[in-house]
Amino acid sequence: MSEGLRERKKRETRRHVRETALGLFVERGFEHVTIAEVAAAAGVSANTVYNYFETKENLVLPPDEASPQRLADMVRGRRPGEGAVPAVLRTLRGEVRSRDRKLGLTDGFGRVLEMMRAAPTLTARLEDLGRQMTDALAAVLAEETGDSPTAPLPRVVAAQVGALHSLVYAEIGRRTAIGEEPDTVAAAVLDILGAAEELLGGHILTYARGKDPQCSE
Structure with missing residues (x-):
C-alpha cells in the first residue's frame, strides 16, 4: 500500500524537527537547547515536537532506531x-x-x-x-x-x-x-x-x- 499524503507529511515533519534539533544540539550542546527553541527553529509548536518525540533525548535516540531489541x-x-x-x-x-x-x-x-x-x-x-x-x-x-x-x-x-x-x-x-x-x-x-x-x-x-x-x- 502506497504512503498517503497525510502519512508522508507527518514523516517529513518528524524528520525536519529531528534534523533541526540535531543541528542545534551539535552547534550549542544538548543541554543548552530547549524544546521551545527546537520548535521555533523548526517552525512548529512545542506540542508538535512532543507529539513526535516524547522526550528531548528521543530527538537524538528515537526508540524506533535505538531499540533495545x-x-x-x-x-x-x-x-x-x-x-x-x-x-x-x-x-x-x-x-x-x-x-x-x-x-x-x-x-x-x-x-x-x-x-x-x-x-x-x-x-x-x-x-x-x-x-x-x-x-x-x-x-x-x-x-x-x-x-x-x-x-x-x-x-x-x-x-x-x-x-x-x-x-x-x-x-x-x-x-x-x-x-x-x-x-x-x-x-x-x-x-x-x-x-x-x-x-x-x-x-x-x-x-x-x-x-x-x-x-x-
Whole structure:
C-alpha cells in the first residue's frame, strides 16, 4: 500500500524537527537547547515536537532506531540453519553496504557522536541501551537453546556480540569525526567485521542455529 499524503507529511515533519534539533544540539550542546527553541527553529509548536518525540533525548535516540531489541531481532529473523552470530554479522554488513542511516554513515555523524558523549543524560542512555541490547540478546539465545536465562554461555556470546556492535558505532564515529568519506569508513568497518568473524570462529559461529523447516520431523 502506497504512503498517503497525510502519512508522508507527518514523516517529513518528524524528520525536519529531528534534523533541526540535531543541528542545534551539535552547534550549542544538548543541554543548552530547549524544546521551545527546537520548535521555533523548526517552525512548529512545542506540542508538535512532543507529539513526535516524547522526550528531548528521543530527538537524538528515537526508540524506533535505538531499540533495545535491535540485536535480538537480528537473531530472531535469521535464516534457517544460520547461527546467531553469523546472522548479526550478515545484518551489520548489509547495513554498512546500504549506508543505512541508523549506523551514522553520514558526513555529520562524528560531530553528533561527540555531542552525545558530552551530554551526561545521553551518555547514560547509550550505556543503558547497550546493556539492554545485550540482555535481550542473551535472553533470546537462552530461550532458543533451552538454556537457563542465567547460564554463562548465552551471556558470554551476547556480551561478545554487544561489544562488537559498540565497536562498529565507535569506529564510524571516530573516522567520520576526522573527516573520512562514508565509503572509506564503510570499507574499514567491513574489515572489522571480517576480522571479528575470523577471530570468533569455531563454536561461537555455529551456536544457536536457526531451525531448518526441512529438519522439523
